[in-house]
Amino acid sequence: MKQPTYADVDATPKKLLEVKQRDGRMNRYPPPDKWDDWVEWDSKAWPKKVPRRYTLVPTICFNCESACGLLAYVDKETFEIRKFEGNPAHPGSRGRNCAKGPATHNQTYDPERILYPLKRVGERGEGKWKRITWDDAVSEIAEKMRASRAKRLDGIMYHVGRPGEDHYANRAIKSWGVDGHNSHTNICSAAARAGYYLWSAGDRPSPDYADAEAILLVSAHLESGHYFNPHAQRIMESKAKGGKLIVLDPRLSNTAARADCWLPTWPGSETTLLLAICNYLIQNDRYDREFVRKWVNWEQTLASLPDWAETDELRALAKEPRTFETFDRFLKLRYRDFTFERAAEEAQVPLDRVQQAAEIVARAGNRVAAHTWRSATMGNRGGWQVARALFFVNVLTGSVGTEGGTALNSWNKFVPSTYRNPKPFDAWNELHLPHEWPFAMYEMSFCLPHFLKEGRGDVDVYFTRVYNPMWINPDGFMWLDVLRDEELMKCHVALTPTWNESAWFADYVLPMGHAGERHDLMSQETHAGRWIGFRQPVRRVAMERAGKQVDYTWEANPGEVWEEAELWNAITWAMDPDGELGARQYFESPTDPTKPITQDEYWGWIFEHAVPGLPEAAAKEGLSPLAYMRKYGAFEVSAGATQPFDLEIEKADTHEVDDLGRVLVDGNAIGVMVDGVPRAGFGTPSRKLELFSETLYDWGWKEPEHVVPWPLESHVSPNAIDREKGEMLLLPTFRLPTLIHTRSANAKWLYEISHKNPVWMHPSDAQRLGVKTGELIRVQTEIGAFVDKVWVTEGIKPGVIAMSHHLGRWRLQEQDGIGAGMSNLAQLAEDGAERELNIVHGAKAWASTDPDTSRIWWQDVGVHQNLTHAVHPDPLSGAHCWHQKALSVRKAAPGERHGDVWVDTEASMRVYREWHALSRSAVDHSPDGTRRPLWLKRPLKPLANAYRLPEKPFGR
Ligand code: SF4
Incomplete structure (x- = not known):
């Protein structure tokens, strides 16, 4: 034309x-x-x-x-x-x-992108490849899958990073009849999901920011949240109309900078602070009694009290008539110690700011939009209770599914039924959900190398899908070990639009499309x-x-x-x-x-x-x-906002109603009676919002601090960090808003904006250590150490250092792999259990079909800190608790170079075992011989038969 x-x-x-x-x-x-x-x-x-x-x-x-x-x-x-x-x-x-959308153009025309299917021809990781046809790739991989499927139903593993779609891959996995879905969720949002799920059987919040009067964020959600641009524009809409923004964040993020009330909490204190807001609502009768009376499982909570109440007053209350007035007194007794003073002291924030936050919430009525995703829920041991406490604010204000309130994700996400849906499989992959973590909300994928190394099994065909497990997970050298091991990972197929550190160790690299x-x-x-x-x-x-x-x-x-x-x-x-x-x-x-x-x-x-x-x-x-x-x-x-739990349902005469008011059909609850009317209710066992979790109680988490929203001591609480000895808290849970996990390295506009991740440090700490902005420091974690530059700023709390993830990319060959302007050239070294990554040189300009690659002006592309992070599987939710204890932070010695990393993999296994010991196995605590409560979510749910406990549980 x-x-x-x-x-x-x-x-x-x-x-x-x-x-x-x-x-x-x-x-x-x-x-x-x-x-x-x-x-x-x-x-x-x-x-x-x-x-x-x-x-x-x-x-x-x-x-x-x-x-x-x-x-x-x-x-x-x-x-x-x-x-x-x-x-x-x-x-x-x-x-x-946001900036990342138009940058799709960079990714499409990136001169370093993978354009053809590749097959490894040298040793794994040697970087020798040959181009093959799609026909050959498909037939060779399918043959391996068929062979695995003939032997077992847990040999194929599809490990997804960015899903970016709602069902197609899952439909394929189900059609294969294997328990093959694995995800990154346990390093992302699993703890938040657990907290929401235990309340409501919905696994994440869906706030109606635009119409909110109070927005309560336990995150930097305005600038870099999971639903970043759609959420950010609606938060700003609320603010334009007079809505107030409260932000809990130890870091002065761009979100905190836009807040009406910024609460720079000490990591791990968030639950206490949120419960102080709840307590203010409760003690002053400023909570929505009618909503709580109708929709919270208060009768069940009072009935359970004799089993777990730990004070005489609560025990006495348990003997009183089970009326809502008794429950009101229970709330007032149970939460009375969460004073503003206590919250201010534990969170290390000004008292008047806690009061201000509580008053903003109290005045907002049922227009409180709240959100947490990674942040404190995923930073701290017991972080799932942060989400429990945050949703407690929604429950007390009646802001559940209201206009300007917080809905559950499934009410606002539309997933259509599909053409011919495969049946559930009858299989359980213990490498995904081992018996020790029956409440793991999504698969325990970040511990896969540790599971493999301790002999729990192997993988026949391992797909990584837009995923770079060695780079994005904690303890990356453990991943390197298993990705190189052809006995443990027999075939690794990397489905990826771009080169990444893990794909370098694949057997097949298959180029997948961008947006x-x-x-x-x-x-x-x-x-x-x-x-x-x-x-x-x-x-x-x-x-x-x-x-x-x-x-x-x-x-x-x-x-x-x-x-x-x-x-x-x-x-x-x-x-x-x-x-x-x-x-x-x-x-x-x-x-x-x-x-x-x-x-x-x-x-x-x-x-x-x-x-x-x-x-x-x-x-x-x-x-x-x-x-x-x-x-x-x-x-x-x-x-518009919706409250599907309130919908009246048809109740036939044959339907039974049990003593919890649940409407039962063949023993299964389909609704709940509320004031004599059958309503849909929630997907929880009680069909109500569960303040008291009977499921947790029945499965061995009987203590008062588990069964209702309550603070759990974080592994980085002030008790655990000896600041006198020079220990600090490393906060690695934030990202710069222009980064796309490991795919920003193929977007030149984004990398020009943000390419380095210096260590944020408060001036008082910098003075103590004698370092200035731009100087090198060495940070020692539980398993290793890294060297990075420091950025001295008042935007972080004293005692805490912070680093953005998603930076510090590396490649092993000068010419191939991740682009030279976006990665360090690195060398790997190994001595017994010790591993090293040493930087040969930083980013530099290079000649390509794109003239812009010759204009690269930066060298510093950050430090791969995750290699030095120990795995911290939360004892209950199974989520990785990201915050790290920095055992020492000091000025770098001569010869210590920017980006260098050292790790002891024996320490990796030791820390893994310490956390493993805190878990509570279904073998010891299952009330019914199953390995996991049936009502808990799994991305792909097997048949009920697959839930029976294994005959030979690992380690028993
Ligand atoms: S917010 Fe997310 S989906 Fe939207 S343009 Fe940015 S990167 Fe793309």
Whole structure:
């Protein structure tokens, strides 16, 4: 097609699509009716006015979990993607993105990206590869999977980092009939999820920030949270309307800087501080009694008191009539010690600021939007109680599912049913969820090397999917050991869009697409409302719009970069060619079962059958549901706050009601009687919000500090850190908002903005140690030590040092691997149990197809601190407790170089065993011979039969 000349272009002014944001700002976008043929001046030709013609294809960002909408500008002549901008039709992001969204362009055209399937030809980690075809890769890997499946149902492991989609891979794993799902969640959000789940059977919060009067964040959620851009714009909307922001964070983050009330808490004191807010509401009768009376399991709590009450007063209360007045007195007795004074002292914050926070919450009524994700919940031992205490604030204020309150994720996330859903498997992989941690909320993946090394098993086929376990997990040298071990990890397949440290030790490296290069369906709980977003391979869609036939997405992407949806089809067909395993049937075309299902068939079925309102909306425009989603990329399923627990249910006469008021069908609770009306309730055993957790009590966590929201002493409490001896607390749980885990190294714009992670240190500590900004210090942890530069700032508490994760990338060869401008060239060394990583040189400019790589001006790309972090599996939630004890911090000695790391792997195993000893095994505490409470979430739940305790539990 000929590009238009200036004279060809229709000079009639186009009316841009205007979107008036709720904060009053106006954005303008190309109107959707012009998306098929949009003309803009070529920016590269400036100052000449050279018009170029684009087709605009919506897709979904893949650079964090928010799933914001993007609009790709694809050149109609060359199919080159000129840029990515926001998609105004997306209900979550509403046309806006953070810096990482448009940087998808960098990732797409990164000169260092992997373009073809590769197979290892040398030793693992030697860096010798040969290019192979997709056919060969699929058939060789499928053969190994088939062989494993023939022997056992726990030999295939799919370890996902960035999911970025809601079901496709899980559907494939289920079809294989194996317990194969593994995730990064135990280093990310598992403890927060555990806290929410024990309350409500919902595993994360979904705040309605936009309409909140008080926003309570235990995190830096405004600048770098999990649902960053959609949440940030709504937090700012609330603030514009007078909403107040309270932030608990030991660090003066950009979020704390925007707070009305910043509480720089000592790490581990957050639960106490939140309970002080609760206590203020309770003692002053400023809590929502009606909500608590209707929806909290107060009768069950009072009934349980004789079993666990530890004071005479509480024991006496247990003998009184079980009325709500008695429960009110219970609350007042139980939480009365959480005074402002105690909170201020433990958190080391000013007393008046605690009072201010409590008053902001008390005045907000049932419009309190609260959130925690990684932060304190994942930093501290017992962090799950931080989430319990935070949601207690929501419960007491009645802000559960209200406008301006906090819903549960499942109320706002829309996951449609799919075409032919595979049945649950009958298997349990002990490497995912060992018997010692029956409450592990998601798989214990960060301890996989320790499990393998102590002889719990091995893995036949290990997929890492957009994941870099050696780099992102604590104790990375343990990962290095097992990734090199072909007995423990028999085959490692890295599905990755970019080179990473772990992929270097894979057997197959398979290039997977970025945001504009794949099909996925996504929904997230970004606000009070539900939507779906459709990620599309934008060049393929543009080619198809131009009438070109594309059979597989890799034909349209750069090189032979593929997408997983088509890869899983191909692998499953190759693994089960004759349908004997029962897997292939889920990937057969509905019109011709002798052929694989196509992407159009698969997504078209969902959009037509499983998304309420979409077929009608599409029909109004004369489109099929699939064509509608290909055009707009998103659809709003419903809007507004919702309280599904309050819905009245139909109760048949045959339904029983037990003494907890639960409505039972065949012994299973489907609802709960509230004031004589059958209502849906929550997914908990009592169908109520569980202040007292009978499940914890029954499974051996009987102590008062476990069964109700209560502070647990962190491993980095002031008692554990001897500051007189020079010990400090290393806080590694924050990230810079322009970083994408390990994929920012392929986004040049982002790396120019942020590429180093110096140690934040308070001036009083810097003075004590005699160091100034920019000087080198050596930090010794429980298992090793690293050397980094220091940044002296009042933005961190005395006694605490902090470092951003996601930096300190390294490669082992000068020419290959992660780009030279984004990584250190490193050498690995080993002596017995000791491991070292030494930096040869930092980043530098290099010549490539992209002239910008010759303009790299920085050398410091940070330090890989995670190598020196000991694993700390929380005794209950199983989550990694990220905060580290710095045994010593001192000025670096001559010869100690920036970025150098040393670790003793014997110490790694020792610390792992110390924490392991704190766990409470299902073997000793299961009340019913199962290995885990059945009602707890698992990403892929096996049949109930698989829950029975193993006959030979490991270590017994
Ligand atoms: S917030 Fe996340 S999904 Fe949205 S543009 Fe930024 S990186 Fe992409």
